[in-house]
Amino acid sequence: MSKTTYTNPILPGFYPDPSICRVGEDYYMVTSTFEYFPGVPIFHSRDMINWKQIGHCLTRQSQLDLIGSKSSGGIYAPTLRYHEGRFYMVTTDTTGIGNFYVWAEDPAGEWSEPIQVKQGGIDPSLFFEEGKVYFQSNALHWNSKDGLYQSEIDLETGEILSGEPRFLWDGTGGKYPEAPHIFKRDGWYYLLVAEGGTEFTHSVTIARSRDIYGPYEACERNPILSHKGSRSRIQSTGHADFIEDHRGQWWVVFLGVRHSHYPLVHHLGRETYLAPMEWGEDGWPVVNGGELVKLNMEVDREPLASAPEGSATALWRDDFDTETLGLEWNFRRNPLEGSWSLTQHPGALTLSCLSANLDGIDQMSFVGRRHQHLESRTSTAIAFQPESDNEEAGLTIQQNATNHCEIAVTAREGEKVLLVRRRCGTLVVEKVVKDLTGEEPITLVVTSDDEWYHIGYQLDGGETTFVESVETRHLSTEMSGGFTGVYLGLYATANGAGSHNQALFDWFEYEDTTSQPLEEQGAKSQVDKKVSE
16 A cells, blocks of 8 residues: 655644535635634645645625734634535634634635524534534533533524533543534544643543433543643644545544744644544544654555645745735734725735734734744835834734734834834834935845744845844743734834825745754754654
């Protein structure tokens, strides 16, 4: 038998809480997005290894209103299911209406308006059986007993048909039992659950029952997936979803993180991983033969597709020569009308200097993409002439509103300058690194490795001058808090003042500069002295 080889994570960067479904030989997956808009990216694959984004599920403010959402608020974990010709995506809007679902016949097309389900908790899921639809979520601020709960609902209206939500299972004792998914196999209802919180003790447990409402008995081998206490570079594994492929083989997608430092911290966010799964003779699932999941996987299974779709390339470039932004781009919350344009100055992204800045939760001029690789190079060409000391525009490395670093064109005492700023909580340090004259072209540059972001610039296409280095750990989740990962963002702001000024970005490049296989990457750094596969 030939082998399937692939690299984890299959979706690198901030793509947490994966959920997957299959239609024939086509596979679809969604992940959570929190305060970023559009919400809930949807991907397509033929082999479950190479994924191509085909759209977002939540593209209109009527579907997702993130105005006023705090960092790591907004959209929590989604579930994707397919039933009788329709795709259903169910999730929690923690800023707005709570639990709801949308549907579409074409997953790349427009999705419906939200249908609310008035059951509390987060991480909702759907299970379809014999004309009935069951809705699962966890207990969070609405029930005195922790655990997973279920209701039968009307699929057209979201109305609960079964009275009060019924308790199913409270897990094995780990904190925050959540992310319930129900599967049926050989007459058993299996309840898949995440426990332990989303940090080091994150894990996947499972229970089963002959009745969909229980009682559920726990697997004696729980947790069926966890890296806690291991020396693997992959940690915090959990929040899983099962999928049976078109050849009858089972797989599991789940989130995990790659640590880049010792002490262990991560800054790219929670990423999506893939592992093979089998059903043991006792009827319980076994993930990856009971072994830890690796960054470089070799599986004794035939590849599912001979022509992978969406294979990644090292260099990604946007010349802003279309009328709509590519699917890789996100706004921070819903964008204000007039805050950005691709048509006002064709061939450039135009950002307006609004009052709001990177430090707050108000809508601002920000267009960003995920930082996905430990070793990378990002650059953008900016044209901006500040009219006051309040105005600035540039490139930010952002974890959240209170933890970010940027290189920006601004003014000081009326003179145009290049500024570097670091914010870590309430500590803010900034310095002028270059006096600028006139309207000379300038390219802003950020390179990265495991431990550092290196910030610099180019003038007139010359060599890069690096002016600051920032520790990646200062933008890690462990130091910054929250559930997201680093974004590389283009922004413009008037920092509280009124302005009609604009910044133009001519192009943007992001390159994966990884020079070694993942398991060898950074072999001389601190992390690999302490942590190994």
